[in-house]
Amino acid sequence: MKIYKFAVLGTGFWSTYQLAGWGELEIVKPIAFYNRTLEKARALAEQYNVEHIYDNVDELLENHAGELDFVDIITDVDTHELFTLKATQYGLNVICQKPMAPTFETAEKMVSVCQKANVAFYIHENFRFQAPIRKLKEILDSGVIGKVFKANVAFCSGFPVFDNQPFLKELDQFILTDIGSHVLDIARYLFGEAKTLFCHTARVNQEIKGEDVANVLMQMQNGISCYVEMSYATIAETETFPQTLVRVEGENGSIQLLHNFEIRVTTRSGTTAVHAGPVMYPWVDPAYAVVHSSIVDCNRNILQNMEGKSPAETIGTDNLETIRLVHAAYRSARENRVIVF
Ligand code: 89V
The missing domain is CATH 3.40.50.720 (NAD(P)-binding Rossmann-like Domain)
Structure with missing residues (x-):
């Protein structure tokens, strides 16, 4: 071996x-x-x-x-x-x-x-490998909600991320590069490539250099209207760090990924729910569980490619498209205009 x-x-x-x-x-x-x-x-x-x-x-x-x-x-x-x-x-x-x-x-x-x-x-790039995101994709691909027309991908938190990663405070460009590169990648993974993009950014926490809020609205090539929101300035009843929540609406129903890893699928005949939590390896920090666990799946995907067994998902050429969105979002926010790809 x-x-x-x-x-x-x-x-x-x-x-x-x-x-x-x-x-x-x-x-x-x-x-x-x-x-x-x-x-x-x-x-x-x-x-x-x-x-x-x-x-x-x-x-x-x-x-x-x-x-x-x-x-x-x-x-x-x-x-x-x-x-x-x-x-x-x-x-x-x-x-x-x-x-x-x-x-x-x-x-x-x-x-x-x-x-x-x-x-x-x-x-x-591990977020797309998270257990609930993989399960959501499987449900989406089953066609149960029909043709999708809108989606929301959200990472909104007030977690003190700077305590463990103080360098993030010093970045001129913060949330779009740190979290945007994850959640825009999830949007691509679930809904394909973007045709247009518009973005607003804001800096709420005055103790950091970069932006800690970004709202990105994209029209995807397949016509889906996809709203990707991210914030580290969110004070909410339920702190959801480090989860990405997703809502997808299709002609025949909707899918919701909630904070407790529950995925709820609603069609005209009612709602069903499935739990898709991460594997709890003994070394994961419970505060980061869904992210830490997905490191294994991302590494496995890469390794299987090195072994010649299967394609890798997050190769440089693919991730370049995510980076394109991140920097298009900065440009859009700076110039207050829609970017057409
Ligand atoms: O994965 C990351 O980029 C980290 C997070 C805190 C979200 O896990 O910054």
């Missing part, structure tokens, strides 16, 4: 869960860690029995590229391009956390560099 060996670039908050997620798949093994602060890499290396730690990516690649199958980039967005480029120079496959890049142009460059180097390029 081939064991896929990888290096982790970036051992911050998210890498703990990414590594635990890899641990659920038997045929992968981390062999080297990079972090700009070596101490952080050391702590994680001890936990995972990883011998090699570096605070210099070039040294890591020089010493280990020969035995690696891929790198898993889990750093902040600003280093994604550089680290992708470096990995391609050694012919290594790349997995990169969302958002792929700080601009659409940079994302395009990264995709093209990987294509030229003939390496596989995957974006770790």
Whole structure:
């Protein structure tokens, strides 16, 4: 049995869960860690029995590229391009956390560099792999609600996300890149590509640099009117972090994904409900359960592609379309106009 060996670039908050997620798949093994602060890499290396730690990516690649199958980039967005480029120079496959890049142009460059180097390029975009989203898609594809005419995808929360990820406070562009890249990807996964897009943004929390509210209205190529809303300024009776709630209306009924992972399907003959909660691995933080659990499914999808077993969903070329929406949303909000694709 081939064991896929990888290096982790970036051992911050998210890498703990990414590594635990890899641990659920038997045929992968981390062999080297990079972090700009070596101490952080050391702590994680001890936990995972990883011998090699570096605070210099070039040294890591020089010493280990020969035995690696891929790198898993889990750093902040600003280093994604550089680290992708470096990995391609050694012919290594790349997995990169969302958002792929700080601009659409940079994302395009990264995709093209990987294509030229003939390496596989995957974006770790896990929201579409969440158990309730997969179940909702299955119900939608069954045709039970008929032709869909409108949809709402919502991530609205007041969770103190900056406590665990303080760097998010400093981003000039915040919620559309951090959450928008997830929920716009869900919209594409469920409803296809957009024809037009209009967006409003706002900054409610004055202690952060970027926007913490964004409302995106899209007309999809298939005619569906899709409203994607996101907020980290929401004070609600029920805090729903980190769930994405969805409502879909079709000619013969509607589907609702609610905060408790319940999916309710209503047709003229009544309402049925199904529960689609995440797998509760022992390492998931209950506050992030549905997201942490989906890391495993996203990683599995990528790995099966490396094994040549099936296509991967969140490859660079596909995720480029999500990044296109994120940056079209910024442009629309800035220029107060509808973007036509
Ligand atoms: O997945 C993410 O992008 C994280 C979240 C807190 C939503 O899980 O920022």
